[in-house]
Amino acid sequence: MPAAPKNNPPLRRLLGPGPSAVNPRVLESLSLPVVGHLDPAFLQIMDQNMAMLREVFQTKNRLALPMSGTGSAGMETCFVNLIEPGDAVLIGVNGFFGTRMVDVAQRCGAQVDTVEAQWGTALDPAQFRAALAKKHYKLVAIVHAETSTGVLQPVEEVSRLVHEHDSLLLVDAVTSLGGAPVRVDEWAIDVCYSCTQKCLSCPPGLSPVTFNERAVELVRKRKTKVQSWYLDLSMIEKYWGSERVYHHTAPISMNYALHEALRVALEEGLEASWQRHREVHGVFVREMRKLELEPAVAESIRAPMINAIRVPENVDDAKVRQRLYDEFNIEIGAGLGPLKGKIWRVGLMGDGARVENVELLAKALRQLI
């Protein structure tokens, strides 16, 4: 078979649910020379990535590192390390990723109960209160920004309830980290994971996770081995810690990319970035309303970096998205599950959270709907 033609991907404006626009500095860092994964020069990058991740997660946790793999690897890391067969777990489900958490936890042998809300609405802390009053859960898990619906969940309130009942709180900050406050220590989040390809403006490939000492202690006290060799934190900790015991070969170039992405985020400042995401979200809502496109989520629970708008009745959802690709090189996201065909999801994440992007999308949509 002859070799395939050289890859020549189109230059898209990524305004979907992720991956988001990659910052040019991050893209450039991907072509830096590859060194060995135990080269002192790389060990320094690992240490700096851990230190900068602590800053972005707003935590003093010792364990903060990027797992090799995408956001789902972070999700699995948290569940496989914390859950032993038979453990009781409570999961908030009001979208696609809460549903995925249930699947992952069940595969670990957890007895899963759920607190549910309609897709497009937020989880109600009162439901957590009621569930926690009835039964003791080892772990309670919640998605902060539910990417499938554009809803931001009340993590702080749920955290208070979880700790009143002596459970552990696990938060998915895949879409929120960098684009909205995720205050791991202040909100008493015990375990948190994210990804690189949303508000950190990096390609997909790593999944930052952080565990506090209470969670680490639980992992240490396990009676059974973590069922995933690759995601076993007791070994990965020794690779990222001072022992430098080989576990797997860290993806060197992706760690360079994360390094630059974190530098970009911290140079801007977290507060400034959160503010920028809020402002651009405000401009987006105003521009869409001029086109009679309405937000699908109530104002008080909107995640600013992932914007759900209703597809008008007489408009063909898929056709509009295809024409955005073909005629404008713009990607936006479709609805998932019960929201398929009903909403568009517009990601204004990281480097992509710019008024210019909102204006270009509004101009394109004006011609298409």
Ligand SMILES: Cc1ncc(COP(=O)(O)O)c(C=O)c1O
């Ligand atoms: C909230 C949330 N959690 C988990 C994931 C899974 O991440 P990945 O697709 O990087 O594996 C995603 C992906 O979009 C997500 O939005």
